[in-house]
Each structure stands twice: as C-alpha cells, then as structure tokens.
Amino acid sequence: MSIDRHRPLSIGISLLITAVLVVLSARSFQVQHRDEVLYPSDGLTRAFPLSEVNPHLAGTAGDTEVYVYEGSAPGGSVLVLGGTHPSEIAGYMAPVLMIETLHVEAGRVFIIPRANASAATHNEPQEAHPQHIVIETAGGSRSFRFGARFTNPVHQWPDPEVYVQPISGTTLAGVEIRNLNRAFPGIADGNLTERVAWAITELIRRESIDVSFDIHESSPEYPVINAIVASEVSQEIASFATISLQLDGWEFSLEPSPPNFHGLSHREWTDHTDTQPILLETANPAMGRLRGPTNAELAVLGQDDQYVKAAAIGAINVPFDEEGISIERRIARDLVAIGAIVEAFNMLNPERAILMGGWPEPAALMEDGLGRYLAPARDGTSPR
C-alpha cells in the first residue's frame, strides 16, 4: 500500500523531469536553426540570397547569403566557399574572418560562408561534436555553430539505399545524397542539396568567376591533408602558389583532382564552368578517429595527446606536437593559400588582376587569436 501512495509523486517527478528536458532540448534545437550574425567589413558592396540565382531555393533551408566585395578598379573575380561541410569548422571560420576584414581594390570577391546552410543546423549523430565553438572578442563572446557534414534530414528526407548520381551515374552510399560535395554540378529543381549545388555552379557561370575556392578540413590521418587540390585547369596557378608557399616555409602538398570522382566541387566546376577550381584542406583533430575527448576546446585549440602519440609512431600525415593545430593556424593556412593562388593568377593574368587584403598576417593571427580580428560581439547577436 505504501508503494501506491508514493506512485502519484514519482509520476509527477518523472513528468516534471521530462518537461524540463523537452524545454531544454527544444531550445538547443531552435538555436541551431538560427544563423549567427556576421559583421561584414565596410568593404562589402552588396549581399544577396543564393535564391536570386536559383529561385527554387527561395523559402527553403538551403537558401544562404552571398557577400560581394567589389574594387573600384576592374579586375578578375574570386569565389570563396565555406561550410560545404559545416563540421569542418575552420572551413567556415576562414570565410567569416574574410567577410569581417576584407577590402578589395581591384576585381570582385564573392564569399558564401554557409554553402550548405541546412547542414549547419544539426550535428553529426554519434560523434559527440560540440554544438558550437565560442570565440572571445573585444565586445564579449561570439558563438559559431559546429554543424554536420550532411544536409539536415529534417530538410531532405528520406535517403535512398543507394545514391545514384544523376549526371555521372556513379553509385554511392545513400546518405551521400545529402552531401553537397557529391551533388555538383547540381540540378536547378532537384532535391535541396542539388538545388544548392546548381545555384553555386550557376553563380560561377553567370559571374564568370575566374578562381573558385572550396574550403574543407579533415582528420589528421586522412591522406589528402594540408593540401591544395587542383584540377587540370587550375594546376598552373596551384603549382606556382605551392612553390611560393613552400619557399615561405609553409608545408603544402599539391594534389590532382581525380577525373572520375564525380560530384566534387573542383571536378564538376572544371567540367561545367570556366573557373579555375581549388579545394583547400587543413587537419582538424576534432574530426579524426584517433581523437581523445571531443569538445569545443579540441575544435578550437586543436590539442590532443592521442594525436601526439599517433604522430610519434608515424600513423598520421601531418606533423603534430603538444602545441596542436589551432583554429588560428588552420585559418592562417587557408588565407595564405588563397593569397598565394590569387597572386599566381595575377602574375599569369595581369589584365585581370584581383587586388585584395585586410585580413591579419598569419603570425599576428596565431599570436593574438581569432577573437582579436573578428568584429566585437554586439548585444543580443550571439545566441548560446
């Protein structure tokens, strides 16, 4: 009988705990669907939604902002794509830093920091990734979402058993149908990921963009790492840039874009546009299989004892010591590579030179930290 008397109380407590969990998880779910506010530098000349290029994106979770910086002098044009895979956090933060510091004197620079905006709204299941990273700025802390590799299934579902790429006919695992970097050149009215891919490819064509960057990260044990990936049409600028970077003491390898690996940005932009495509890849221990505890600190500081041990026995492809590979170091690598490749383009195409800058020197970025160069947080703009 005494058990019965306590039952209403225990049911009440269970319901209360459930209600609290529902409220907390609903809030954290909602926050992930809200884009962080970015503060473009005064070099920004216009911004427009990608749905202007592909109206089939209007009102969908795939629509995303395109930031444009135009110099007063004519010149060539560059596209910088971040967040193709929003779990590759430096691949998102390098374009964000550009947006907040960039000035262009000649030519035009297009930046899409959240290329797969839907993939930024959730986490990879079972990876224990943080929901966001926090960067301290002069105006307080700013948080940036640590998203997923794939389009959110809330926005594109269900996956097929096998994904047959519509143009090449290549077969891949079903989940790859939500991978933006398998969806190029895209289909204007296809599934959400294909619509985004088509809009980006079409933007390159419509604006006759000369050089297009797609910024990624990967695990330290991945074979193509600290790399500049170039196709046959971008090989020349990439070779010049790699040599000049190596002379400056940066370790970069030059990798060819495989001709039969369809759906990838560099492959399909080569085949379907006139741009010179480049993929950049830095090493992020938060993405690796050998990593220790996974949290926002690992994604930002890039320090991990497991990788120090792995490097000591030659199990990974990048140098790795106690200092780790900080987000500043990874962003600095992306920015010096972009700078060197644009410089090589200018040397070969002086009549279309693109003159741009404004972002911090690598040494200063690594010394002072990212928060010193991002715009200060302003009230109520950094949901936590």
Ligand SMILES: [Zn+2]
């Ligand atoms: Zn990637």
